[in-house]
Amino acid sequence: MINNSEIGQALQKLIEGNKRFSSSKRSHPNQDEGRRQELHKGQKPFAVIVGCSDSRTAPEIIFDQGLGDLFVIRVAGNIVDDVALGSIEYAVAHLGTRLILVLGHSKCGAVTATVQGGTPHGHIGSIIQTIKPALKAAKGLPGDLTDNTIKANARLVADQIQYSDPILSELARLGKIAVVSAYYNIESGEVHIL
């Protein structure tokens, strides 16, 4: 799927960082004063992470990265709206980031609430409405419905980013960016590419 070497290397960096994290061998890269000084000149994050607000899923920690490495968008349920898409467009068009990873995770409260149904108070309903197509896609699949919905949601959000007009769809079509979806197991600490 990913034949561009820069994008492939970025994905490899995430995978290796997560391996360090899940095997308790974190190296805490790019977190010292030297890195701060270096970044004073500007940032060039190598990946955009679209993750969940869940406090157990902090991207810099689970991928063992530091300052200036990841451009992170986090909302409950790792979904995107126009503001999030604009943030991604900024990263790819102005910072040169080429890999976008959408990260769903086990025990996601937003997805669990969607699967359970009901009428939530306040603005939480907007999140559940956005996740509902994933629930529909996951229904009837073998295995756990919530887990399947979490994975379907990450895939659907990756599609939404990849086909977002006019900027991201064009860059994806040209192979200048790649969008991948992944699943983080909060118990084992492992990230699996979907």
Ligand SMILES: [Zn+2]
């Ligand atoms: Zn979540």
